[in-house]
Amino acid sequence: MIDSASSGHWEHIVEVSELPQSFDFVTTRCSIGPVLVTRDAAGALHVLSNTCPHQRATVCREPAGRAERFECPNHYWLFAPDGRFLGSRLSVASGRAATDDPSKNLARADVTVTDGWVMARFR
């Protein structure tokens, strides 16, 4: 049961059949703007803002595909399928782990699946 009275509201995002496997992704739009829908390695679904927290570029510009991480084309920040900031391309390539800083993560919605649809609620 979805509670539409809480902060934010639930929206239909994509049909869950569009993401059958781990690392599948789809981009689309909803009330907050562009979003990135992903399945992580464990198969969990995520609905993420597709706007980079650094300087607001669109992170993923493909309509759909498969990816184990997402790279913003402006300054090469990397994000995991659950939206976690992994570091810049250069720092990841040199083996440096990013410090945990939630302000650098892609904004993440609450997610549920209802009647074959991925539903999301941003707070």
Ligand code: FES
């Ligand atoms: S705008 Fe995305 S890394 Fe700078």
